[in-house]
Amino acid sequence: MNPGAHVPDSYYERIDEHRYKPTVHASGAWDPDELHFSPLGGLVVHAVERHLAERAADAGLTLGRISIDILGRLALDECEIQVGTVRPGRTIELVEATVLVAGRPVVRARAWLLATSDTSAVAGGAPAPLTPPDRCAPWDMASLWPGGYIASLDVRTLAPPRPGRTTAWVSTGLDLVAGETVSPLASYVGLVDTANGIAVRQAPTVWMYPNVDLTLHLHRQPEGRWTGLDTTVVFGGSGHGVTTTVLHDVTGPVGYAHQMLTVRPQPPAAG
Incomplete structure (x- = not known):
């Protein structure tokens, strides 16, 4: 970037009704020339919510599950979301979103929206809340991972990270889309894919373990600016792994996230 050039304070800028341009803050951890999936996941939720608002979908439906499949390389380039x-349905609705880069589908997502009702009399079974972020130690995640997205984060850990096991709070001072009001849910989901990077089992300079999907199940809608990730990473013996996360906001748990990993050695350096 040229000295003195404008640095945007968002992950995306809108081009038109369905197209978005990523900023330098959206660049990935595995490859800075690619997108980090986390803000793109939030952008998908934002597009889904805009679609529902445009067609005046029935009030009282909230997102209960979203399952997102990553179909290929996420180039750091403008995208279109269909x-x-x-x-x-009035009580259950299924919405699908497709992200295209250069006309090629790179992400497909399906979101179940469910009717809301008062079930507080029978609510229970969730884990205990986490220690609040203002009582947790800052962690320089950028010392482990490159890329504009990781550099944009405020990360607080409840305890020093351990291989395959970390609990952390993640937040950002950046907007998801420049100049647009974004729901707490879209902002929250825009940080969840960070989970696979907080509890590394092996150094990312030696092993690769990118996720091919991200699925969230929510029993409560998240609130506030902090995303809590109570994360465990398991590697199997045949090249597969799973990242499992209990999702929290500052009030308590909100649901669960899972990521399927492809585990393989980093290729040897050329030359």
């Missing part, structure tokens, strides 16, 4: 309703 959203459609697969299964309309």
Whole structure:
């Protein structure tokens, strides 16, 4: 970037109704020339919510599950998001979103929206809340991972990270989309994919373990600016791994996230 050039204070800038341009803050951890999936996941939720608002979907439906598949390389380039309703309904609705880069689908997502009602009389079974972020130690995650996205984060850990096991709070001072009001849910989801990078089992300079998907199940809608990640990473013996996370906000647990990993050695350096 040229000295004195404007540095945007968001992960994306809108081009038109369905297209978005990533900023330098959206660059990835495995390859700074690629997108980090985390803010793109939040952008998908934002597009889904805009679609529902445009078609005046029935009030009282909230997102209960979103499952996102990563189909290929996420180039650090403008993208188009196409959203459609697969299964309309007054109490249950299924919406699908496709992200295209250079006309090629790179992400597909399906979101279940469910009717809300008062079930507080039978609520229970969730884990205990986490220690609040203002009582946790800052962690320089950028010392482990490169890329603009990781550099943009405020990360606080409840205890020093251990291989395959870390609990951390993640936040950012950047907007998801420049100049646009974004829901707490979209902002929250825009940080969840960080989970696979906080509890590394092996040094990312020696082993690769990118995720091919991200699935969230929510029993409560998240609030506030902090995303809590109580994360465990397991590697199997045949090249597969799973990252499992209990999701929290500052009030308590909100649901669960899972990521399927492809585990393989880093290729030897050329030359």
